[in-house]
Amino acid sequence: MAIxxxxxxxxxxxxxxxxLPDGAQWARAARGDALARVRAMGxxxxxxxxxxxxxxxxxxxxxxxxxxxxxxxxxxxxxxKECLNIVFVDGVFDAQASDPLAGEGIEIMRxxxxxxxxxxxxxxxxGVLETRGQVPVERPLAALNTALATDxxxxxxxxxxxxxxxxxxxxxxxxxxxxxxxxxxxDAGAEVTLLETGPGAARFSTCLEVDIADTGAFxxxxxxxxxxxxxxxxxxxxxxxxxxxFKSFTVTVNGVLTRNECVLDIIGDDAVAHxxxxxxxxxxxxxxxxxxFITHDALNGESRQVFKKVLRNGATGxxxxxxxxxxxxxxxxxxxxxxxxxxxxxxxxxxxxxxxxYADDVACSHGSTSGAIDETALFYLRSRGVPVRVARNxxxxxxxxxxxxxxxxxxxADELRDRLEGWLARHG
Amino acid sequence: xxxxxxxxxxxxxxxxxxxxxLDLTVETGKVHAIMGPNGSxxxxxxxxxxxxxxxxxxxxxxxxxxxxxxxxxxxxRAALGLFLAFQxxxxxxxxxxxxxxxxxVNAQRKARGQEELSAGDFLKEVRAKAKDLKIDxxxxxxxxxxxxxxxxxxxxEILQMAMLSPKMCILDETDSGLDVDAxxxxxxxxxxxxxxxxxxxxxxxxxxxxxxxxxxxxxxMADGRIVKTGGPELALEVxxxxxxxxxxxxx
Numbered sequence: 001m002a003i004x005x006x007x008x009x010x011x012x013x014x015x016x017x018x019x020l021p022d023g024a025q026w027a028r029a030a031r032g033d034a035l036a037r038v039r040a041m042g043x044x045x046x047x048x049x050x051x052x053x054x055x056x057x058x059x060x061x062x063x064x065x066x067x068x069x070x071x072x073x074x075x076x077x078x079x080x081k082e083c084l085n086i087v088f089v090d091g092v093f094d095a096q097a098s099d100p101l102a103g104e105g106i107e108i109m110r111x112x113x114x115x116x117x118x119x120x121x122x123x124x125x126x127g128v129l130e131t132r133g134q135v136p137v138e139r140p141l142a143a144l145n146t147a148l149a150t151d152x153x154x155x156x157x158x159x160x161x162x163x164x165x166x167x168x169x170x171x172x173x174x175x176x177x178x179x180x181x182x183x184x185x186x187d188a189g190a191e192v193t194l195l196e197t198g199p200g201a202a203r204f205s206t207c208l209e210v211d212i213a214d215t216g217a218f219x220x221x222x223x224x225x226x227x228x229x230x231x232x233x234x235x236x237x238x239x240x241x242x243x244x245x246f247k248s249f250t251v252t253v254n255g256v257l258t259r260n261e262c263v264l265d266i267i268g269d270d271a272v273a274h275x276x277x278x279x280x281x282x283x284x285x286x287x288x289x290x291x292x293f294i295t296h297d298a299l300n301g302e303s304r305q306v307f308k309k310v311l312r313n314g315a316t317g318x319x320x321x322x323x324x325x326x327x328x329x330x331x332x333x334x335x336x337x338x339x340x341x342x343x344x345x346x347x348x349x350x351x352x353x354x355x356x357x358y359a360d361d362v363a364c365s366h367g368s369t370s371g372a373i374d375e376t377a378l379f380y381l382r383s384r385g386v387p388v389r390v391a392r393n394x395x396x397x398x399x400x401x402x403x404x405x406x407x408x409x410x411x412x413a414d415e416l417r418d419r420l421e422g423w424l425a426r427h428g
Numbered sequence: 429x430x431x432x433x434x435x436x437x438x439x440x441x442x443x444x445x446x447x448x449x450l451d452l453t454v455e456t457g458k459v460h461a462i463m464g465p466n467g468s469x470x471x472x473x474x475x476x477x478x479x480x481x482x483x484x485x486x487x488x489x490x491x492x493x494x495x496x497x498x499x500x501x502x503x504x505r506a507a508l509g510l511f512l513a514f515q516x517x518x519x520x521x522x523x524x525x526x527x528x529x530x531x532x533v534n535a536q537r538k539a540r541g542q543e544e545l546s547a548g549d550f551l552k553e554v555r556a557k558a559k560d561l562k563i564d565x566x567x568x569x570x571x572x573x574x575x576x577x578x579x580x581x582x583x584x585e586i587l588q589m590a591m592l593s594p595k596m597c598i599l600d601e602t603d604s605g606l607d608v609d610a611x612x613x614x615x616x617x618x619x620x621x622x623x624x625x626x627x628x629x630x631x632x633x634x635x636x637x638x639x640x641x642x643x644x645x646x647x648x649m650a651d652g653r654i655v656k657t658g659g660p661e662l663a664l665e666v667x668x669x670x671x672x673x674x675x676x677x678x679x
Binding site for chain 2: 375376377379380381382383384385386387388390391394395397398399400401402
């Protein structure tokens with residue numbers, strides 16, 4: 001009981017003085033419900049099984065720990081790509097830096113505007129997938145985001161959208177604490193790409209709810225900025241319809257704490273859902289956690305999880321990945337691989353792969369490995385004259401290649417590969 | 429070119445002496461062959477010269493044009509002009525063959541103070557050389573040695589050798605796992621590189637490769653030493669009578 005009390009007290013402390021953003025009646029109700037969910041669940045603590053490998057205290061603390069600003073001196077990512085650009089600075093919409101919110105094949109607006117409208121499709125999505133995603137595992141920080149999110153982008157794709165939507169999350173204030181919430185609704189036959197880049201804030205929470213109708217497609221590529229001291233928690237909830245496609249890829253470089261949760265519900269037959277990512281971390285202050293939960297509740301679904309982590313100097317990587325195949329979800333093809341490359345003996349990787357299968361005609365596989373650089377390959381490269389540092393970086397990049405291959409757009413993949421190469425050259 | 433004197437080598441992790449005072453001199457522009465029974469230390473010799481970890485040199489020296497090889501890192505030896513064609517070329521998933529070749533060529537050029545090859549020049553050169561070895565564009569694009577047949581891997585070794593144009597080439601059982609046609613192709617590749625300024629050390633079990641790559645000198649190696657040296661006729665003797673006679677004669 002003492003633990004429950006502690007948890008309730010910590011939750012109340014965090015919520016004390018919090019005011020929910022205003023909006024239309026339905027929006028206020030959605031936020032109020034979310035707040036009630038937070039109270040009912042309590043905020044996570046390191047005693048929770050789901051947070052066994054990642055201490056959430058920085059994410060639940062009343063005040064956000066500050067994070068120094070960081071200028072890596074690199075050009076903004078995806079700058080060469082023609083996109084619909086949207087900019088938030090410490091969670092605040094920057095109208096001047098953003099393109100007009102309009103485009104062919106999409107209806108797009110700010111979340112706060114959508115939530116001020118008495119009637120809006122966002123009502124049927126905001127907090128809805130998040131609520132579904134609370135079972136069977138509770139995700140109180142997602143509910144907290146639904147309650148507190150001040151803004152975000154709502155996107156309704158009605159056709160194949162040629163231009164990706166690129167949301168840049170800039171960090172300009174060392175003590176900023178931001179919650180943004182994005183909604184994506186993809187109609188039948190429609191297709192849209194969402195790019196997200198940047199650290200967002202000293203403490204940054206994002207929640208993305210994606211509803212993909214039958215035969216729709218959603219592509220997502222995200223990078224989380226190079227700020228060393230940032231703390232980030234992200235949630236992605238997707239409902240994946242028949243013959244539809246969901247693909248999400250995340251690159252994480254640096255950061256004190258990153259927890260990326262992805263909860264995918266495959267509800268229509270012949271659907272494809274892929275979630276993948278790479279992270280590179282140097283130093284004992286780096287902690288990166290990928291937590292994935294994929295539910296197959298339809299025939300002939302294909303899911304893939306491919307995660308690669310490069311860790312050195314005491315960096316920690318965590319992977320919790322689950323595939324749940326419900327009774328009747330026959331012909332499911334579920335694949336999960338999580339691997340770490342530990343560049344020295346101080347780095348650590350903690351993995352909890354899980355399969356739970358109630359159908360009898362499925363192909364599911366999972367693997368998890370931790371390894372060092374392959375010495376035989378290293379010698380082979382060196383024997384051809386490649387200096388040891390370059391050879392090691394080449395092999396490290398090759399380790400990440402299987403994950404990077406998950407990005408369908410090769411130009412984006414190449415750009416990310418170059419950035420990772422740069423990181424390795426600086427940290428090698 | 430290559431001068432090895434009294435070389436003694438043991439395994440780093442166990443007390444096992446493999447090379448027991450090996451002497452060998454390969455003159456510039458010459459092709460030397462080393463034959464010998466299994467376990468005589470032929471592959472160890474090639475690895476020690478290339479700088480692989482796991483061996484400890486307890487005595488002796490090995491120099492390339494007067495430079496002490498044993499003090500150098502593997503990449504420094506390569507930049508100096510030493511090349512080892514591996515018996516078992518290593519598969520490297522995720523690294524494209526082309527990227528690998530270009531990185532290696534330019535790293536060596538850089539180490540020697542030369543300008544890096546431009547992408548265009550490199551491509552032209554690699555395509556021409558690949559064509560001679562019947563290596564198609566697809567093989568160049570694939571990850572290094574991944575999914576290559578035994579013959580393709582060996583041809584890929586020769587392609588690397590051709591691109592890097594080393595002074596001293598060591599071929600470690602390059603004929604192993606090759607059918608007759610593939611052996612001919614590989615041998616032609618090697619012969620095309622024969623040059624007054626380039627030396628070869630061909631390690632092999634069988635005389636057959638030496639039908640194609642005609643050696644100037646043949647050495648018989650046994651129990652960590654060179655036990656007999658002669659002309660090409662020595663290889664024929666091995667082919668006809670095996671090692672037993674020679675070993676009995678020298679012991």
